[in-house]
Amino acid sequence: MAEEKQELKRRIAEGKVKREDVVRRLAELAFGKANDCVRLALEENPKVGKLDLSLLSEVKRNEKGTVEIKLIDRLQLLEQLAKTITEDCGEAEEFLKALRGQEASE
Numbered sequence: 672m673a674e675e676k677q678e679l680k681r682r683i684a685e686g687k688v689k690r691e692d693v694v695r696r697l698a699e700l701a702f703g704k705a706n707d708c709v710r711l712a713l714e715e716n717p718k719v720g721k722l723d724l725s726l727l728s729e730v731k732r733n734e735k736g737t738v739e740i741k742l743i744d745r746l747q748l749l750e751q752l753a754k755t756i757t758e759d760c761g762e763a764e765e766f767l768k769a770l771r772g773q774e775a776s777e
Contacts, residue, residue, distance in 0.1 A: 694755055700725060701748040712738040 682688050707722035712730065729741035 697752040701745050712740045
């Protein structure tokens, strides 16, 4: 897992992010847990550097101590993930059709 993260960081730095990297990250965000975001809101002195706050969109705390956390829109992520997967299926279908056409002409 650590090796995969290092490889991804390298590809990002080089500007060579792959489609599967994007799909994997969309899935991680769409299905990830918000535990650390809640911990940030509820704990007195959370260790922010150790929390996974990738799902966090906004935090508000008023003078009365009320805390409001806003997470990213998971429905939007799921829609994008479904669209990306559907596009992949479409490309695969086109490839298979082309392959079948080539076989028929041989």
